[in-house]
Amino acid sequence: MKRERILVLILAGGEGGRLGPLTQKRAKPAVSFGGTLRLIDFSLSNCLHSELTNVWVIEQYQLHSLNDHLANGRPWDLDRTYGGLQVLPPSVEGGDGKSGKSGQKEQGGFAEGNADAIYRHRRLIREFGPDLILVLSADHVYKLDYRDLVERHHACGAELTLVTTNVPHGDDPSRYGVVQADDDGHVTGFAYKPKHPKGTRITAEIFLYDAKRLLETLDEIAADGGKLQDYGDELLPRFVKAGKAWELPLPSYWRDVGTIESYWQAHMDLLADKAELALDDPAWPILTYGAQRLPAHVLGGARIEESLLSPGCTVAGTVRRSILAPDVFVAAGALVEDSVLLHGARIEGGARVQKGIVDEKAVVSEGARVGGPEEPTVIGGSAIVAAGATVKAGNHVKPA
Numbered sequence: 001m002k003r004e005r006i007l008v009l010i011l012a013g014g015e016g017g018r019l020g021p022l023t024q025k026r027a028k029p030a031v032s033f034g035g036t037l038r039l040i041d042f043s044l045s046n047c048l049h050s051e052l053t054n055v056w057v058i059e060q061y062q063l064h065s066l067n068d069h070l071a072n073g074r075p076w077d078l079d080r081t082y083g084g085l086q087v088l089p090p091s092v093e094g095g096d097g098k099s100g101k102s103g104q105k106e107q108g109g110f111a112e113g114n115a116d117a118i119y120r121h122r123r124l125i126r127e128f129g130p131d132l133i134l135v136l137s138a139d140h141v142y143k144l145d146y147r148d149l150v151e152r153h154h155a156c157g158a159e160l161t162l163v164t165t166n167v168p169h170g171d172d173p174s175r176y177g178v179v180q181a182d183d184d185g186h187v188t189g190f191a192y193k194p195k196h197p198k199g200t201r202i203t204a205e206i207f208l209y210d211a212k213r214l215l216e217t218l219d220e221i222a223a224d225g226g227k228l229q230d231y232g233d234e235l236l237p238r239f240v241k242a243g244k245a246w247e248l249p250l251p252s253y254w255r256d257v258g259t260i261e262s263y264w265q266a267h268m269d270l271l272a273d274k275a276e277l278a279l280d281d282p283a284w285p286i287l288t289y290g291a292q293r294l295p296a297h298v299l300g301g302a303r304i305e306e307s308l309l310s311p312g313c314t315v316a317g318t319v320r321r322s323i324l325a326p327d328v329f330v331a332a333g334a335l336v337e338d339s340v341l342l343h344g345a346r347i348e349g350g351a352r353v354q355k356g357i358v359d360e361k362a363v364v365s366e367g368a369r370v371g372g373p374e375e376p377t378v379i380g381g382s383a384i385v386a387a388g389a390t391v392k393a394g395n396h397v398k399p400a
Helices: 019-021 040-049 063-076 114-120 122-128 146-156 211-223 231-241 259-268
Strands: 006-012 054-059 084-088 133-137 139-142 160-166 177-181 187-192 200-211 245-249 252-254 301-307 318-320 335-339 352-354 356-358 369-371 381-386
Touching: 006 114, 006 160, 019 146, 019 259, 019 381, 040 054, 040 063, 040 139, 063 084, 114 122, 114 133, 114 259, 122 211, 133 146, 133 187, 133 211, 146 200, 146 245, 160 231, 160 252, 177 231, 177 245, 187 231, 187 245, 200 211, 200 231, 211 231, 211 245, 231 245, 252 259, 252 318, 259 356, 352 356, 356 369, 369 381
Parallel strands: 006 054, 006 133, 054 084, 160 245, 301 318, 318 335, 335 352, 352 369, 356 381
Antiparallel strands: 133 200, 139 252, 160 200, 177 187, 177 200
């Protein structure tokens, strides 16, 4: 009996403009999360635990920052002689550079969306010859055994099975693809980023396709001169219209951290008394690439409450309800509250960081302020200090 061939495509090429300074010098999937992790670690770790070993990462923006982290797939047991991790840079697939019927160039330029990114690699996909294609985003925080999705796909006789969830509390469903489904999970309606959403059930941007039908549908859209950009423009609606799309509801934590607001909130979720997302679950660890460091050093006079400290940190001041990445330094007399400090950030004596995000190797000088207790829960964005920047003594960084 032929063994089913499953290809995983992780779409990791978006610019992540809504994350502001955090993605000016790095790819969005390489942004730090939870102190020691990167966003792409969730998709890759889920693949490892789901025993899926043919994983392709489609890159585009700031790809060097992501390649440094991927380390040929070693942390996720994907550095294999056969199969394993394959990194795909922006494609200049075939052709003579002339525009086709879709109006898009066959050669040169960046993909205009996730559906277009898959279409540009169609030749390589056909050569690989998968039966199923699992398409994932690289900026979502969740855990899922993808084998459950495969089982659901076969049980329904689907051509597309998509994972759904309820929009996180306080988030806006118009940011997402909004789904309607009947009691059996048959998808009956879909609207992509609608102005007036009908409900709060959304796609988690985890899609399992019949490989043949996915490639045929992409070809049909291109031939018809359709909108071959994001999955929600024409690709997913065609499967829904054909009556071949089904859902798998996700019963556990999920959050799209593609905005500053959601990025900050996801970190605060980790600090809840009963956090819905356990990063240290030995049965399903989230793995990453990184150097080994000594344990965090808590100096005399330090005060730490409800916080996560990564290896290599040194804390002499006060830290409350915050997450500190490796090598962060908080001096005596400094205050950090409700904040996220990334690798190597330095908070000097008398400085205050409240409801803020301080990026890698940034410095908040003595007496400077970032954010403040009067700021609402990041409506309009947290106060952010960009990577490598210095907030000079006496200055105050407020939300943008």
